[in-house]
Amino acid sequence: MTTECDKCGRDAVHYAAYSGAHLCQEHLCRSVEKRVRRRIREDGLLSDDATPEEPETWVIGLSGGKDSVVLTHILDETFGKDPRVDLVALSIHEGIEGYRDASLDACVDLCEDLDLRHEVVTYEEEFGVRMDDVAEDDPLNMAPCAYCGVFRRDLLAGYAAEFGADKLLTGHNLDDEAQTALMNFLEGDVKQVAKHFDASLGSFDAREDSEQFVPRAKPLRDVPEKEVALYARFRDLPAHITECPHASEAYRGEIQQLLLRLEENHPGVRHSIMSGYEELAELAARDNREEQGASENAPDSLGECERCGSPTAGDVCRKCQLVDAVGGD
Numbered sequence: 232m233t234t235e236c237d238k239c240g241r242d243a244v245h246y247a248a249y250s251g252a253h254l255c256q257e258h259l260c261r262s263v264e265k266r267v268r269r270r271i272r273e274d275g276l277l278s279d280d281a282t283p284e285e286p287e288t289w290v291i292g293l294s295g296g297k298d299s300v301v302l303t304h305i306l307d308e309t310f311g312k313d314p315r316v317d318l319v320a321l322s323i324h325e326g327i328e329g330y331r332d333a334s335l336d337a338c339v340d341l342c343e344d345l346d347l348r349h350e351v352v353t354y355e356e357e358f359g360v361r362m363d364d365v366a367e368d369d370p371l372n373m374a375p376c377a378y379c380g381v382f383r384r385d386l387l388a389g390y391a392a393e394f395g396a397d398k399l400l401t402g403h404n405l406d407d408e409a410q411t412a413l414m415n416f417l418e419g420d421v422k423q424v425a426k427h428f429d430a431s432l433g434s435f436d437a438r439e440d441s442e443q444f445v446p447r448a449k450p451l452r453d454v455p456e457k458e459v460a461l462y463a464r465f466r467d468l469p470a471h472i473t474e475c476p477h478a479s480e481a482y483r484g485e486i487q488q489l490l491l492r493l494e495e496n497h498p499g500v501r502h503s504i505m506s507g508y509e510e511l512a513e514l515a516a517r518d519n520r521e522e523q524g525a526s527e528n529a530p531d532s533l534g535e536c537e538r539c540g541s542p543t544a545g546d547v548c549r550k551c552q553l554v555d556a557v558g559g560d
């Protein structure tokens with residue numbers, strides 16, 4: 232026997248145990264869209280100062296995976312015709328044979344469909360390296376993702392600033408966020424907890440005061456991964472699904488399995504982890520700030536990397552150190 236959609240009585244395709252809702256294709260999609268829009272509203276993403284004469288620029292990190300494709304699609308539906316917002320999609324090619332070419336095709340298709348400005352930058356042009364070679368040489372004996380994550384964050388932040396972005400948006404979903412939260416807990420990393428608040432939760436006004444960073448936002452962070460995947464399928468979006476051949480975050484994989492098991496037995500646990508985590512992050516960030524107010528290490532007193540000019544606490548930023556190590560330029 233099939234279950235009926237709570238909203239319309241058609242066949243339900245999804246049961247959300249954390250809310251008790253049975254939903255058909257159409258109502259699942261609408262519910263995802265509603266949550267993303269509510270998140271954008273509650274986060275105050277669109278500032279009151281944005282006008283058709285002086286619109287805000289939002290740069291979207293578009294990898295071609297389901298999360299960023301869904302985010303881009305919903306942002307375009309919501310703001311594509313709003314003269315107060317200019318959307319720019321930014322894709323990064325890491326130099327991973329086969330894998331990234333296919334997902335870039337998905338990005339190109341989507342942006343053509345939506346008539347959206349699309350920029351592509353490559354590790355090869357920017358740093359003179361390809362991830363396939365980095366993974367093979369691995370001079371510092373780390374996981375490939377440890378290099379790749381630093382390079383990607385550097386390019387997203389640098390290009391967002393270059394495009395004059397007011398916000399940098401990424402497609403992290405509820406599962407991603409709950410995994411990261413749990414990993415930071417388990418590693419006892421309070422500084423990272425505080426950063427979570429500074430990077431994606433603090434009021435945008437406060438963050439705009441700090442000129443070195445484009446404020447970040449994660450509008451999908453209330454939506455479970457599975458619902459993002461269903462949305463991409465039901466809306467027939469050109470998302471790319473294979474996994475990167477260098478994916479090596481074994482610890483994250485373990486946490487992911489643990490969380491899925493917990494969620495099955497205790498529906499809603501991802502949501503409650505995140506609401507507790509966000510409260511803690513705010514406290515930790517406040518504490519941090521008070522401490523920094525008394526010392527010279529305040530965030531605004533970050534120096535500039537002597538190679539590339541990015542904000543850093545040392546002389547040479549982490550990205551430039553890694554580029555050096557892997558023999559880039």
Ligand code: SF4
Pocket residue numbers: 325362375376377379380475476477478479
């Ligand atoms: Fe880079 Fe790791 Fe992602 Fe592959 S899985 S693209 S190596 S961060």
Ligand code: ZN
Pocket residue numbers: 536537538539540541547548549550551552
């Ligand atoms: Zn640097």
